[in-house]
Amino acid sequence: xxxxxxxxxxxxxxxxxxxxxxxxxxxxxxxxxxxxxxxxxxxxxxxxxxxxxxxxxxxxxxxxxxxxxxxxxxxxxxxxxxxxxxxxxxxxxxxxxxxxxxxxxxxxxxxxxxxxxxxxxxxxxxxxxxxxxxxxxxxxxxxxxxxxxxxxxxxxxxxxxxxxxxxxxxxxxxxxxxxxxxxxxxxxxxxxxxxxxxxxxxxxxxxxxxxxxxxxxxxxxxxxxxxxxxxxxxxxxxxxxxxxxxxxxxxxxxxxxxxxxxxxxxxxxxxxxxxxxxxxxxxxxxxxxxxxxxxxxxxxxxxxxxxxxxxxxxxxxxxxxxxxxxxxxxxxxxxxxxxxxxxxxxxxxxxxxxxxxxxxxxxxxxxx
Amino acid sequence: xxxxxxxxxxxxxxxxxxxxxxxxxxxxxxxxxxxxxxxxxxxxxxxxxxxxxxxxxxxxxxxxxxxxxxxxxxxxxxxxxxxxxxxxxxxxxxxxxxxxxxxxxxxxxxxxxxxxxxxxxxxxxxxxxxxxxxxxxxxxxxxxxxxxxxxxxxxxxxxxxxxxxxxxxxxxxxxxxxxxxxxxxxxxxxxxxxxxxxxxxxxxxxxxxxxxxxxxxxxxxxxxxxxxxxxxxxxxxxxxxxxxxxxxxxxxxxxxxxxxxxxxxxxxxxxxxxxxxxxxxxxxxxxxxxxxxxxxxxxxxxxxxxxxxxxxxxxxxxxxxxxxxxxxxxxxxxxxxxxxxxxxxxxxxxxxxxxxxxxxxxxxxxxx
Numbered sequence: 001x002x003x004x005x006x007x008x009x010x011x012x013x014x015x016x017x018x019x020x021x022x023x024x025x026x027x028x029x030x031x032x033x034x035x036x037x038x039x040x041x042x043x044x045x046x047x048x049x050x051x052x053x054x055x056x057x058x059x060x061x062x063x064x065x066x067x068x069x070x071x072x073x074x075x076x077x078x079x080x081x082x083x084x085x086x087x088x089x090x091x092x093x094x095x096x097x098x099x100x101x102x103x104x105x106x107x108x109x110x111x112x113x114x115x116x117x118x119x120x121x122x123x124x125x126x127x128x129x130x131x132x133x134x135x136x137x138x139x140x141x142x143x144x145x146x147x148x149x150x151x152x153x154x155x156x157x158x159x160x161x162x163x164x165x166x167x168x169x170x171x172x173x174x175x176x177x178x179x180x181x182x183x184x185x186x187x188x189x190x191x192x193x194x195x196x197x198x199x200x201x202x203x204x205x206x207x208x209x210x211x212x213x214x215x216x217x218x219x220x221x222x223x224x225x226x227x228x229x230x231x232x233x234x235x236x237x238x239x240x241x242x243x244x245x246x247x248x249x250x251x252x253x254x255x256x257x258x259x260x261x262x263x264x265x266x267x268x269x270x271x272x273x274x275x276x277x278x279x280x281x282x283x284x285x286x287x288x289x290x291x292x293x294x295x296x297x298x299x300x301x302x303x304x305x306x307x308x309x310x311x312x313x314x315x316x317x318x319x320x321x322x323x324x325x326x327x328x329x330x331x332x333x334x335x336x337x338x339x340x341x342x343x344x345x346x347x348x349x350x351x352x353x354x355x356x357x358x359x360x361x362x363x364x365x366x367x368x
Numbered sequence: 369x370x371x372x373x374x375x376x377x378x379x380x381x382x383x384x385x386x387x388x389x390x391x392x393x394x395x396x397x398x399x400x401x402x403x404x405x406x407x408x409x410x411x412x413x414x415x416x417x418x419x420x421x422x423x424x425x426x427x428x429x430x431x432x433x434x435x436x437x438x439x440x441x442x443x444x445x446x447x448x449x450x451x452x453x454x455x456x457x458x459x460x461x462x463x464x465x466x467x468x469x470x471x472x473x474x475x476x477x478x479x480x481x482x483x484x485x486x487x488x489x490x491x492x493x494x495x496x497x498x499x500x501x502x503x504x505x506x507x508x509x510x511x512x513x514x515x516x517x518x519x520x521x522x523x524x525x526x527x528x529x530x531x532x533x534x535x536x537x538x539x540x541x542x543x544x545x546x547x548x549x550x551x552x553x554x555x556x557x558x559x560x561x562x563x564x565x566x567x568x569x570x571x572x573x574x575x576x577x578x579x580x581x582x583x584x585x586x587x588x589x590x591x592x593x594x595x596x597x598x599x600x601x602x603x604x605x606x607x608x609x610x611x612x613x614x615x616x617x618x619x620x621x622x623x624x625x626x627x628x629x630x631x632x633x634x635x636x637x638x639x640x641x642x643x644x645x646x647x648x649x650x651x652x653x654x655x656x657x658x659x660x661x662x663x664x665x666x667x668x669x670x671x672x673x674x675x676x677x678x679x680x681x682x683x684x685x686x687x688x689x690x691x692x693x694x695x696x697x698x699x700x701x702x703x704x705x706x707x708x709x710x711x712x713x714x715x716x717x718x719x720x721x722x723x724x725x726x727x728x729x730x731x732x733x734x735x736x
Contacts, residue, residue, distance in 0.1 A: 184621070184639065184641045184642040185557070185559075185621065185623075185637055185639060185641075185642055185644070187555065187557065187635070187637065189553070189555065189650075191553075193652055233605075235603055235605050235625075235731075237601075237603050237625045237627055237633060237733065239627060239631050239632075239633045240631075241631050253552070253553065253631075253633060255553075255625055255633055255635050257603075257605045257623055257625070259605055259607060263607050263608075263609050263621075264607075265605060265607045265621060265623055267555070267623050267635045267636075267637060268635075269553055269555065269635060271552065271553060273552045273553075273652065274552040274553055274650040274651060274652055274655070275650065275655070275672075276553070276650060282557075282642040282643065282644060283642060284561055284641065284642055287642070287643070304643075363603075363732055363733035364731055364732040364733070365605065365731035365732070
């Protein structure tokens with residue numbers, strides 16, 4: 001008997017928790033006040049179901065539109081989440097959203113292969129965009145998304161929610177403040193034992209790739225945001241059983257090592273075959289680890305100094321990571337500030353992801 | 369201020385604990401009874417100081433000789449450990465040990481670069497040999513050690529103490545019995561922040577290499593003994609600050625990935641820059657981890673099944689890992705059985721180690 005876990009189960013693991021937006025870029029009092037920017041959610045799937053309840057905790061954002069393949073589904077969700085008929089769209093009518101003054105921001109929660117198209121259509125409709133990770137199927141698509149939003153004079157943010165989550169923010173602070181001495185080795189593991197072979201995550205055209213695109217990207221992000229450094233070389237090894245019906249089109253396991261200019265190295269796991277959600281940063285004077293590390297709630301930090309290992313409670317944030325992310329972009333829209341996880345951040349990951357795939361395919365280290 | 373830890377501190381971490389030889393190859397009652405084989409300890413350094421007190425718990429072994437560079441030191445240690453003058457040797461007089469009927473086994477605890485010479489001299493003196501890890505500086509040396517002992521009709525064992533330690537034996541059993549489902553990903557990390565730049569471990573001629581030879585070999589061993597598989601390919605990345613006075617001759621960090629034929633992969637850390645001593649095996653139905661994993665005592669196992677993580681106490685063994693290892697070879701000598709960690713086991717590691725170095729040097733995956 002195989003124990004297969006849904007992606008939701010792995011990421012949702014852990015206790016609930018309320019959260020305050022300290023540490024994030026401060027907006028001056030009065031900035032971002034007034035009318036709350038309105039969001040259109042594009043793609044009413046599993047993750048939209050995670051996001052929609054979070055508007056209730058937002059201080060600077062409101063839900064004003066829903067976009068789905070089916071108007072019946074849009075109506076049902078609209079009734080549930082208080083979105084009126086004039087805020088309901090299908091993919092066919094999506095471009096008319098330009099005429100809806102209640103929508104300031106479009107949140108693209110579609111399969112990866114549709115991120116590029118819907119970001120371009122949202123920008124063409126004069127809307128700001130937040131796009132889920134991975135930003136696109138390729139770095140070239142990511143570049144054109146950045147260019148399109150820039151040309152339209154609109155913000156582009158990537159849905160890297162860990163940047164708005166207290167344990168991850170505290171981990172970044174601890175490492176970057178040098179509390180572990182010099183960071184030496186990062187290990188980061190993310191993965192789950194994927195189920196239904198028919199899901200879009202296992203379809204190359206829709207997903208762009210396998211575990212790396214969907215879940216391994218958390219390990220890559222963590223290695224980068226924990227160290228605050230960019231890798232100079234990647235070395236990857238893929239292991240995929242192509243006779244497994246799930247992996248006809250995309251990779252299962254692809255583990256990768258990153259080398260940073262400082263000498264720090266990261267060993268990362270990305271898999272669709274088993275459950276992983278943790279990282280550790282080991283420095284010259286101690287270590288920090290998180291497990292779970294990037295769950296929807298309940299992430300836990302431990303610190304090692306000398307011979308002691310202690311649980312570490314991060315400072316609370318005003319709102320949960322999802323609401324914090326929504327409000328951050330709203331405030332950027334109101335004030336003109338750049339998001340802390342702008343499109344350029346997503347592009348960096350896409351370029352490294354392409355190098356990881358190339359390294360695994362060619363069996364050699366790729367310099368960045 | 370750097371927190372530097374001695375190798376001893378890292379490996380000695382954890383509580384003490386007594387240990388029975390269940391699970392190890394059973395010797396029939398009466399086998400190995402009678403006169404206890406006598407050991408000569410060659411090299412009175414830090415690790416000899418760990419081994420010598422363990423004879424008190426041995427049931428099948430006794431200490432009968434000491435070999436040191438200095439006869440004064442040999443006499444002082446002899447007085448302390450009850451070895452009479454006729455059992456004391458210098459490296460110059462070592463070959464006359466052939467005439468000492470109280471010595472059946474020579475335990476080589478010298479710097480790595482001397483393992484080859486002293487194993488050959490011990491075999492030429494008609495003695496069985498246990499040699500510390502790494503077996504030698506090179507696979508070629510290891511091969512000649514095996515050939516010499518075989519030609520002399522004597523046993524050769526490598527000092528892989530984890531095979532006699534309860535947590536590690538239980539971990540092997542759990543993984544190989546399939547209690548985690550199919551093993552998918554192994555992560556293993558061993559390292560410490562090495563101090564004194566003048567020590568032999570940082571001298572290439574004496575150590576054969578850096579962290580990989582001394583401490584990373586534990587990660588390599590763990591990946592192999594946990595899965596019970598041999599790697600088919602290795603991919604390694606080295607990171608060494610050559611301006612650090614400690615690393616003029618040998619590597620600091622060398623992390624490596626192993627790919628096994630079954631599709632299982634191992635991500636391993638080896639470093640002289642920070643403290644690491646843990647492994648985790650993640651299977652399709654849960655995981656097992658150990659931290660510390662290969663300490664002298666106090667190793668701790670945890671198991672994850674479904675949503676629960678529990679501490680797991682391994683079945684006790686009759687004696688501690690050091691005494692268990694000494695007695696195992698004594699029993700093999702008495703019964704003619706082959707040691708569970710014979711020279712061939714050490715040779716396998718040496719061949720993989722050479723491939724790891726080659727992979728890092730050439731920046732590409734090396735097939736085995």
